[in-house]
Amino acid sequence: MKKIKQIFYLGIKGSNSFLAASLSAGNKVKLSGLASFEEIFRSVEKESSAAGILPLENSLSGSIYEIYDLLTDSKTFITAETEVRINHALMQKERTGLQKIRYCLSHPEVFRQCRRFFSDNPSIETVPVADTASAAKMLKELGPDTACVANPAAAAVNNLRIKKEHLEDNRNNYSRFITVGRKLKQHGNKISLMFNLKHVPGSLYKALSPYARLGLNLTKIESRPIPGRLWEYLFYVDFELNNGKHGFDEIITAMKMLTKNLKVLGRYDKYDKIKNS
Amino acid sequence: MKKIKQIFYLGIKGSNSFLAASLSAGNKVKLSGLASFEEIFRSVEKESSAAGILPLENSLSGSIYEIYDLLTDSKTFITAETEVRINHALMQKERTGLQKIRYCLSHPEVFRQCRRFFSDNPSIETVPVADTASAAKMLKELGPDTACVANPAAAAVNNLRIKKEHLEDNRNNYSRFITVGRKLKQHGNKISLMFNLKHVPGSLYKALSPYARLGLNLTKIESRPIPGRLWEYLFYVDFELNNGKHGFDEIITAMKMLTKNLKVLGRYDKYDKIKNS
Numbered sequence: 001m002k003k004i005k006q007i008f009y010l011g012i013k014g015s016n017s018f019l020a021a022s023l024s025a026g027n028k029v030k031l032s033g034l035a036s037f038e039e040i041f042r043s044v045e046k047e048s049s050a051a052g053i054l055p056l057e058n059s060l061s062g063s064i065y066e067i068y069d070l071l072t073d074s075k076t077f078i079t080a081e082t083e084v085r086i087n088h089a090l091m092q093k094e095r096t097g098l099q100k101i102r103y104c105l106s107h108p109e110v111f112r113q114c115r116r117f118f119s120d121n122p123s124i125e126t127v128p129v130a131d132t133a134s135a136a137k138m139l140k141e142l143g144p145d146t147a148c149v150a151n152p153a154a155a156a157v158n159n160l161r162i163k164k165e166h167l168e169d170n171r172n173n174y175s176r177f178i179t180v181g182r183k184l185k186q187h188g189n190k191i192s193l194m195f196n197l198k199h200v201p202g203s204l205y206k207a208l209s210p211y212a213r214l215g216l217n218l219t220k221i222e223s224r225p226i227p228g229r230l231w232e233y234l235f236y237v238d239f240e241l242n243n244g245k246h247g248f249d250e251i252i253t254a255m256k257m258l259t260k261n262l263k264v265l266g267r268y269d270k271y272d273k274i275k276n277s
Numbered sequence: 278m279k280k281i282k283q284i285f286y287l288g289i290k291g292s293n294s295f296l297a298a299s300l301s302a303g304n305k306v307k308l309s310g311l312a313s314f315e316e317i318f319r320s321v322e323k324e325s326s327a328a329g330i331l332p333l334e335n336s337l338s339g340s341i342y343e344i345y346d347l348l349t350d351s352k353t354f355i356t357a358e359t360e361v362r363i364n365h366a367l368m369q370k371e372r373t374g375l376q377k378i379r380y381c382l383s384h385p386e387v388f389r390q391c392r393r394f395f396s397d398n399p400s401i402e403t404v405p406v407a408d409t410a411s412a413a414k415m416l417k418e419l420g421p422d423t424a425c426v427a428n429p430a431a432a433a434v435n436n437l438r439i440k441k442e443h444l445e446d447n448r449n450n451y452s453r454f455i456t457v458g459r460k461l462k463q464h465g466n467k468i469s470l471m472f473n474l475k476h477v478p479g480s481l482y483k484a485l486s487p488y489a490r491l492g493l494n495l496t497k498i499e500s501r502p503i504p505g506r507l508w509e510y511l512f513y514v515d516f517e518l519n520n521g522k523h524g525f526d527e528i529i530t531a532m533k534m535l536t537k538n539l540k541v542l543g544r545y546d547k548y549d550k551i552k553n554s
Contacts, residue, residue, distance in 0.1 A: 036392060059502075060346075062339035066447075069337075107385060108407045115313060128407045130385045170343075202489035204498065205482065212479035221481065222499045225336075 004181070006030045006050040008040045014133035014154030016084075020177040021053045022153055023275050024082050037067060041074040044180055051079065051181045058086075058175045060113075063222060068194070068236060071180065071265055078192050078266025080179035084275050088114050088167045091160040092147045093139055098163070103127050103142075105135035106149035114149060114167040136160060178266070188267040190219070191248065193237045195259035196226070204235070210254035216242055219270075235259075240270060281458070283307045283327040285317045291410035291431030293361075297454040298330045299430055300552050301359050314344060318351040321457055328356065328458045335363075335452045337390075340499060345471070345513060348457065348542055355469050355543025357456035361552050365391050365444045368437040369424045370416055375440070380404050380419075382412035383426035391426060391444040413437060455543070465544040467496070468525065470514045472536035473503070481512070487531035493519055496547075512536075517547060 007025050009017035012033050021031050034040050040052040057063040071078070088110055092101070101124050108128045111118060118126055124147070129135045136154035139146060147163065148154075155162050197203040204223075211218055220238035241248065248267070256262050284302050286294035289310050298308050311317050317329040334340040348355070365387055369378070378401050385405045388395060395403055401424075406412045413431035416423060424440065425431075432439050474480040481500075488495055497515035518525065525544070533539050 036389075057339075060341075060343050062334075062342050062501075064337075065339050066337050108405075109386075111407070112313075126407075128385075128405050130388070130403075130405045199494060199496075201492040201494055204495060205485045205489035208482045208485065212482035215478040217476060217478055218481060218500070219476075219502075220500055222339075223495070223497055224339075225496075 004029060004049060004051045006032055006047070007179075008032050008034050008043050008050060008052045010034065010037060010040065010054070011131055012133045012137065014136050014150060014157040015131060016086075016151055016175065017053055017055065017177070018133065018157075019151050019153040020055070020082060020084050020175070023084060024053060024080065024177070024179060037070055041070050041076060041180070044076050044182065045074060048182050051179050052076070053177055053179050055175050056081075056178045058173070060170060060173055063236070065224060067178075068265075072194060072263065074180075076180040076182055077184040077264070078178045078268055079181040079183075079185055080268045081176060081190070081271050082179075082275060083174050083176050083271050086113075086168060086173040086175060087151055087165055087276070088149050089152050089155065089162050090117075090147055090149055090164045090167055091136065091139070091155045091162050092144070093142075093160060094144055095161040095163055096144060099123065100145060101147045102145040104147045104149060105129050105138060107132050107135070110149050113169060113173065116169045117167040133157075179268075180266075184264060185267045188269050189241050190270040191239055191241065191251075191267050192265040193239075193255065193262060194265055195235050195237075195255065195262040196232055197235060197259060199233055207235075207255070207258045210251055210258070211239060214242065214251060214254075216240065216251065236265075281306060281326060281328045283309055283324070284456075285309050285311050285320050285327060285329045287311065287314060287317065287331070288408055289410045289414065291413050291427060291434040292408060293363075293428055293452065294330055294332065294454070295410065295434075296428050296430040297332070297359060297361050297452070300361060301330060301357065301454070301456060314347055318347050318353060318457070321353050321459065322351060325459050328456050329353070330454050330456050332452050333358075333455045335450070337447060337450055340513070342501060344455075345542075349471060349540065351457075353457040353459055354461040354541070355455045355545055356458040356460075356462055357545045358453060358467070358548050359456075359552060360451050360453050360548050363390075363445060363450040363452060364428055364442055364553070365426050366429050366432065366439050367394075367424055367426055367441040367444055368413065368416070368432045368439050369421070370419070370437060371421055372438040372440055373421060376400065377422060378424045379422040381424045381426060382406050382415060384409050384412070387426050390446060390450065393446045394444040410434075456545075457543070461541060462544045465546045466518050467547040468516055468518065468528075468544050469542040470516075470532065470539060471542055472512050472514075472532065472539040473509055474512060474536060476510055484512075484532070484535045487528055487535070488516060491519065491528060491531075493517065493528065513542075
């Protein structure tokens, strides 16, 4: 496998994808922000020494089908996964008392996830902006009565002081990011697949029989209606290979006989533990 | 079943949930906006003649686990479902040429979903606000060089003119809303369940055997890791009853023997067709 020299991520320095890229990448890898998920896929397709990092699911808001769609249509594969715990941190240019903060910039969804903090501090007016990394960047130009909520990487990048971490109401808030590259890996204990099934009783049951027979652990299964095709469903499945006892080829051959349009989305090592941000 | 006199929805008049509530509700039903999903559940629990309408999944962004969590912890059940096609519409106070529009207000996610339109019209500056309904409301106080992107109901509510419909890049963008009420319905051909399974090979395969045996159609299956409990998964399943041939009680009894912590989330009639907004 060619050495990765560059990782593309969504947004600007300090975005959540930037944070995930920073936590995953080695020291000598260049991180480059792009404006859309699609541009990330197009850039990775062009450059064999590049990878892209993308959010695939969140513990509160579920799978992001848009990424699955782009992955399906692209010539890239999942080569790694990582999980990052969300940390909505309040930050300022110079640390002051909470009562001195009059405005707070962030993404609207962040304010929604931090309802308790803002209802406990009603004197702080929330100001919606396009994304958290832009909020942190804007803060540099604003007065001491304005704060923002962003991730700790955004504070580091913009030289801001963190006043309070984890404003979010629900601490079980983490995102799973995938790394994509041009080559399907030949090793790794975790596999991601997608396939279609006819919408007839028992079709899924039959399609899962090889996993039961070979004793393989499914770690994800998700159905998705195919728009405009009422009687067919798309499935996303992740599973773990069984210490090499049952091979990759064996399960793929079995699955191809039981499903339609099977595609291997990637092979990679299962993440060890959730990373704190 | 008691007659529904009031429906609670998220946000203000013109929000996407307001639109879904308007499309679902009869004429004499009062629609009341609330500030959070949680308040909707609490309000429905208190009032037997009230219902709540909530977004459960979107064709691009997937299931909203936050709603599943609130549903799981509440004493309410799904009593109906409806699907609404997203229509990101450009609207103005007075219709002008596109070239006269200098600013456009909307939610950041809406701008992301309408990238093509805004990159084709670079003279329009996008201004993020907290939600689309607020954007439409704010427009009433602003000059003729400012437009917003919101749903058509927001135009009607705020007496705005629609300049262009469906700015979104991907037309396969629709949301599934559920109605929740205090009573589990005794009729309806669609059932939503949740349950736990031990994370051992074959457990899901076994749990699906009653559907295959009874010839019932699964319309959704989704696994979700339980945070902090690495070896257990939560499953969400929707299925259709088979013209009354196999009863509700039969399948629930079978499933209880094969799963842990089974909960019936609701019983309702399958939606007929996607509603246009």
